[in-house]
Amino acid sequence: MEAMISARNISKVYGNLMAVKDLSLDIGTGFHVIMGRSGSGKTTLLNMLGLLDDASSGEIYIREKLVSDMKARDKAFHRMKDFGFVFQAFHLHPKLKAFENVMIPMYINPELKTANIRERALELLVLMELGDRSHHFPDQLSGGQQQRVAIARALANNPTCIFADEPTGNLDAESEKIVLSHLKNISEKGRSVVVVTHNEAVMEYADRIFHMTDGVLEEKQ
Amino acid sequence: MRVRYYFHIVYNNLIRRKRQVISHSIIIVLALITLMSTISMASALDDMVNNYIFQSPKYRTYNIVYYRNDKLLENKLFDILSEEEHVLEYYIRTWEQGGFILNDDELFEASDRDHWLFFYAADSSVSVITGEAINKNSKNVGIIPKQFYTDNNYEIGFEKEPDDFLDGEDFIGKEITMRFYAVDFSEYPFKKINPMDYTFKVIGVYDIGREMRQPYEVYIPYDDLRNIDEELKNRTIGGSEDLGSTISFIVDDVNNAQGVFDRILSELMVPISPMATLGIIQDLGGYILIVGSIISIIVILIALINISLSTLKMVKKRTAEIGLLKAMGYKNNQIATMLSLESTAIGCISLAGSVSFVLLLIKVLNWLIQSRLSIQLRYLNLSLKLDSLVIAAAISLLIPLVTGILGMRYALKISPTEAIKAE
Numbered sequence: 001m002e003a004m005i006s007a008r009n010i011s012k013v014y015g016n017l018m019a020v021k022d023l024s025l026d027i028g029t030g031f032h033v034i035m036g037r038s039g040s041g042k043t044t045l046l047n048m049l050g051l052l053d054d055a056s057s058g059e060i061y062i063r064e065k066l067v068s069d070m071k072a073r074d075k076a077f078h079r080m081k082d083f084g085f086v087f088q089a090f091h092l093h094p095k096l097k098a099f100e101n102v103m104i105p106m107y108i109n110p111e112l113k114t115a116n117i118r119e120r121a122l123e124l125l126v127l128m129e130l131g132d133r134s135h136h137f138p139d140q141l142s143g144g145q146q147q148r149v150a151i152a153r154a155l156a157n158n159p160t161c162i163f164a165d166e167p168t169g170n171l172d173a174e175s176e177k178i179v180l181s182h183l184k185n186i187s188e189k190g191r192s193v194v195v196v197t198h199n200e201a202v203m204e205y206a207d208r209i210f211h212m213t214d215g216v217l218e219e220k221q
Numbered sequence: 222m223r224v225r226y227y228f229h230i231v232y233n234n235l236i237r238r239k240r241q242v243i244s245h246s247i248i249i250v251l252a253l254i255t256l257m258s259t260i261s262m263a264s265a266l267d268d269m270v271n272n273y274i275f276q277s278p279k280y281r282t283y284n285i286v287y288y289r290n291d292k293l294l295e296n297k298l299f300d301i302l303s304e305e306e307h308v309l310e311y312y313i314r315t316w317e318q319g320g321f322i323l324n325d326d327e328l329f330e331a332s333d334r335d336h337w338l339f340f341y342a343a344d345s346s347v348s349v350i351t352g353e354a355i356n357k358n359s360k361n362v363g364i365i366p367k368q369f370y371t372d373n374n375y376e377i378g379f380e381k382e383p384d385d386f387l388d389g390e391d392f393i394g395k396e397i398t399m400r401f402y403a404v405d406f407s408e409y410p411f412k413k414i415n416p417m418d419y420t421f422k423v424i425g426v427y428d429i430g431r432e433m434r435q436p437y438e439v440y441i442p443y444d445d446l447r448n449i450d451e452e453l454k455n456r457t458i459g460g461s462e463d464l465g466s467t468i469s470f471i472v473d474d475v476n477n478a479q480g481v482f483d484r485i486l487s488e489l490m491v492p493i494s495p496m497a498t499l500g501i502i503q504d505l506g507g508y509i510l511i512v513g514s515i516i517s518i519i520v521i522l523i524a525l526i527n528i529s530l531s532t533l534k535m536v537k538k539r540t541a542e543i544g545l546l547k548a549m550g551y552k553n554n555q556i557a558t559m560l561s562l563e564s565t566a567i568g569c570i571s572l573a574g575s576v577s578f579v580l581l582l583i584k585v586l587n588w589l590i591q592s593r594l595s596i597q598l599r600y601l602n603l604s605l606k607l608d609s610l611v612i613a614a615a616i617s618l619l620i621p622l623v624t625g626i627l628g629m630r631y632a633l634k635i636s637p638t639e640a641i642k643a644e
Contacts, residue, residue, distance in 0.1 A: 052548055052637040073552055079637070080550025091545045095233040105549045107226040114223065157550075 003028050003061075004160050004192045005049055010058030010068075012044050012215075019044040021215040023058070027161065031187040032194045033202050036212035042196045043165055045212065049194065050083055050163045051075040063160075080108055084154025084162045086183075088169035090146040092138040098149045099125055099134040105156040112157075124152035128182060144175025151182055161192040168199060180205050222555055231562045241535055245528050246571045249620050252520040253575035253613045254582075259513025260609035261583060265601055266506035273600040274499060275475040277433040278346035282471050282496040283478060284314065285485065289466035294489065301485060302470050307477035310344050311470035315447040317341050320401040322371065323418060328395060329371075329387075336371035338399060340449070343440035346471050347432065352393050352425025359442045363397070363421040365389045366429045368596060370436035377435060377595050386436060389426035396422050401449060406459030415456035419449055430596040433497070469496065521616065528624035536560070536628035543632050544639030553633045560629050564621035572617035579605060 003026035012020040019041045027049065036042045047053035048060065051067060060068035067078055084105075092101045102121040106112050112120070125134045128148040138146055147167060154162050164183065168176040176199075184205045187193040195202055203209055209220040235242050274280055287294050295313075302311040322328065322336040329336060340363075343355040349364055368382065369389040398420040402413035421441055429436055472478045482493050536543070543556060583603045590601050 047638050050548070076547065076550045076552050078550075079548060085545075085548045087545070089541070091541060093233060093237075093542075095237045100229075100233075104230070104546075107230070108222050108550055108552075108555065114225075 004063060006061040006064070007049060007055075008059045008061070010048055010055040010060065012041070012048060012053070013056040019215050020048065020055075023215075023217050025049075025210075025217060027192050027194060029187065029190055029192055030207035031184055031205050032192065032208045032210070033206040034194065034196045034210045034212055034217070035198060035200070035203070037198060040212040041215040042212040044215075045217070046163055046165055046194065046196045050085065050161075051079050052085075080105065080157055082160050084156070084159040086147070086150050086154050086162060086164040086167045088166035090138070090143075090150045090170075092146055092149060092153075094138055097135050097137055098130060098141065098152075101138070101149055102152045102156055105153060109157045121152070121156070124155050125149070127155075128152045142175065143171050144178055147171060147175070147179050148182060151179070151186075155186070159191070161194065162186060164193065164195045166197050166199070167195060168197070168202070176201065222558075227559060227562055231559055231566060234559070234563055235566055238535060241531060242567055242570070245531065245567050245621070246574060248520075248524045248527060249568070249571035249617055250575040250578065252517060252524050252620070253571060253617055254578055255513060255520055256517040256616070257575065257579045257605065257609045257613050258582065259510060259517060260606060260612070261579070261603045263506040263510035263513065264606055264609075265603045266502075266509065269598075269601045270499065270503055270506065273431070274433060277431060278344065278471060279433045279497045280495065280499075281346070281473070281475055281478075282469055283481075283493050284496055285468045285470070285491055285493050286465050287468070287491055289464055294491070295466070295468070297489060298468055298485070298491070301488065302468070302481075305481050305484070307472050307474070308481060309346060309471045309473055311468060312342070312344070312443060314467040314469040315342055315443065315450050318401055318446065318449050318453070319373065320399040320419075323398040323400050324396075325371075328392070328397065334372065337373040337437055338365075338371060338397070339373070339435070339438045340399075340441050340446055341438060342443040342446045344443070344471060347427055347440050349425040350428050351390050352423075354425060355440060355442050359424075360445060361419075361421045362424045362442065364425040364427050364440040365392060365397075365423050366434065366436045366438065367426040368429050368436050369426075373437055375436070377429070377597055379594055379598065381593050381595060382436070389423075392423045393425065394423065396420055401453055403453045403456035403458070404460065406457070414458065417449070417452055417456065419445070421445070430599055433597060521620065524620055525624055528620065529627050532564075532625050532628040533631060536632050539632075540635055540639045543635045544637050547635065547637040556632055557629055560625060560632060561622065564625040565618060568617040568619075568621045571620075572614055575613060575617070576605070576610070 005027040007023060007025045010020060010023050011018060023045065034042045034045065044053070048055045051060070055068055058068070059066055062078060062082055067075065070078070093104070096104075099118065099121040102124055103117050106117045106120065122131070122134055125131055128151060130145060130148055130152070133141060133145060138149070141149065151162075162183070167183070168179055171179060180202060183193050183195065187207070211218045211220055285298060287298070299311070302308050317340055319337060319339040322338060325336040343364060347354070347364060350367060352364070355362060355364060367389045369387040369392065370382070370385075375383075398418055400416050400418050403415040403417075405412045405414045427434075427440070429438070470481070472481060485491060485493060546556060583605060586603050590598060594601070
C-alpha cells in the first residue's frame with residue numbers, strides 16, 4: 001500500500017508535557033481509526049498529520065514530499081488540495097444553504113472553474129444522499145444531515161485524505177451509522193480516511209485500528 | 222479567490238450579524254450626520270454673508286467723518302476716491318429722513334394707523350427690479366420696496382413677514398406726499414414744528430432682501446434728500462450745529478475695501494467706518510463649524526472605541542469559524558480581505574444612510590427657511606457640499622477599518638486547530 005501520509009519520529013511538546021512521543025506512522029488508502037481516552041494525544045496527532053499544527057520535532061511527508069518544514073502559506077495550500085476535515089461540531093455557516101456551504105472550500109481552489117463549482121457541490125450532496133436537501137439551511141437539517149453536508153464540504157476539492165475528529169460525537173445511533181457508512185464508502189474509493197474517536201462502534205468500519213495512550217501509538221490487529 | 226466569492230461570503234456574514242452591523246452603522250451615521258450638517262450650515266451661513274449680505278450696497282458703503290469746514294481735506298479725499306479703481310461712487314452724505322404719508326387715504330385701504338416712510342439718497346448701486354432707476358437729473362421720484370409695509374414699528378428679523386405686506390409694483394406711477402417736521406429744541410419736551418411737504422412719484426421697486434433694507438425704506442434723488450435735510454435744518458429752532466461732515470463711498474466688493482482704507486489712513490489719517498455691520502452673525506458660521514467639529518470628533522472617538530471593542534468581541538466569537546476556514550486552506554490575507562470587506566461594507570452602508578438623512582434634513586430645513594423665516598434669510602441655502610461628502614466618505618471607510626484592526630490582529634493569530642477546540 002502506498003503511503004499517502006507518512007510521519008517520521010514526530011513529537012509534540014507543550015511546556016513540560018509531551019503530548020506525542022516520537023511517533024512514526026504511514027497512512028495509505030482505507031479507513032483508519034485512532035482510538036484513545038481523552039488526553040491521550042490523538043487529536044494532537046491528527047492536528048500534526050493534517051498540517052493544522054506544527055510538530056515539535058520529526059517530519060511529515062505527503063506522497064513522499066516533505067511538508068512539515070514548509071511555510072504556513074504552503075501548508076495551507078496542501079490542506080486545501082490534499083485534505084478535508086470533519087469535526088464533531090459541524091461548523092456549517094448558518095446563513096448559507098447546504099450547497100453553498102459545500103462550495104466554500106472550492107472558492108480558494110484555482111483549479112476549479114466558476115461554472116463547475118455549484119454543479120460539483122450539488123453532485124457531492126447527491127453522493128451524501130442529500131440531493132433533495134441541497135437548498136436547505138443548516139437549521140432545517142437534522143444532526144446527521146448536517147454532518148453529511150460537512151463531509152461533502154470536506155470532499156469539495158477532491159482531497160486524498162479526510163480527517164475526522166469525533167465525527168459522530170453529536171449524533172444519535174442511526175445517524176452515526178449513516179455517517180460512518182458514507183466515510184467507509186469514501187475510503188473504499190482510493191482515499192484515506194482517518195477517524196479519531198473514543199467511540200468503539202467505529203472500529204467495526206476500520207481497516208486499521210490504532211490505540212493512543214499517553215502520546216504513544218500502537219496498532220491493534 | 223475570485224472577487225464575487227468574497228462578496229458572497231461577506232454578504233452572508235453581514236446578514237448573520239445584522240444586529241451588530243446596524244448598531245455599528247448607527248454610531249457611524251450619527252458621527253457623519255453631525256459632521257455633514259455642521260459643514261452644510263457653516264458654509265451656507267458663510268455663503269449668505271459673503272455672497273449676498275456683503276454684496277448688498279449697504280454693506281459695501283463706508284463713511285469718512287471729518288470737520289465740515291476742512292475743504293482741503295475734503296478735496297484730497299475726493300481726489301483719492303476718484304483714483305481708486307474699486308470705488309464705484311462717492312458723495313457727501315446727506316442724512317436720512319423719516320416722515321408720514323399725507324395722502325394715505327388715496328393710497329391704502331382704510332386703516333387706523335399712520336403710514337410712515339424713511340428716505341435714503343439713491344446711488345448707482347441700487348438695483349431696480351421693476352420700473353426705472355433714479356439718475357442724476359431725476360427730481361421728485363422714488364424707488365420703493367417691492368415688499369412694501371409702511372409701519373415703522375415693524376422691523377424685519379428672523380421670522381416670516383406678516384401676510385399684509387403690499388406689492389410695491391402696484392404703486393408704480395402713483396404719487397406719494399410726505400410730511401416732514403422740524404423740531405423746536407428750545408424747551409423740553411421738544412415739539413414738532415414747521416412741517417414741510419414733499420411729493421414724489423413712484424417709478425420703480427427694489428428687493429429689500431437683496432438691498433438688506435426695511436419695507437418702509439425708500440430711495441429718492443440725492444438732491445431731493447439734501448434739499449429736505451437743509452430745509453428742515455433751517456426750520457429747526459435751537460439744537461447744536463453739526464460741525465462734522467461725512468463722505469460715503471461704495472466699493473465694488475468688500476474684499477477690495479481694505480486697499481482703499483489703507484491708502485486713506487496712510488495719507489490722511491482719517492477714520493473710516495462701515496455704514497452697516499453684521500455683528501455676531503458674520504462669525505456665526507465659524508462658531509458653528511468649531512462647535513460642530515468638536516461634537517463630531519467626540520462622536521467619532523466614541524465610535525472608534527465602541528466599535529473596536531465590539532468588533533474584537535465579534536471576531537473572538539468567530540474563532541471556530543475562522544479556524545475552520547484556515548483548516549480548509551484559507552490564508553491569512555484571504556481572511557484579512559474578508560474582514561476588511563465586511564468593515565468596508567459597514568462603512569458604505571453608514572455613508573449611504575447618513576447622506577440620505579442629511580439630504581432629507583437639508584430639504585426640510587430649506588423649506589422651513591423659505592416658508593418660516595424672513596425675506597432677508599432667503600439666501601440662506603443649505604446644500605451638501607462636495608468637500609463634506611468626501612470627508613464623510615473617508616471617515617465612513619476609515620472608522621470601520623481602523624476599528625477592525627484589533628479584531629484583524631486577533632483573527633490572523635487564530636490557529637486552524639481552533640476549529641477542533643471549539644466543540
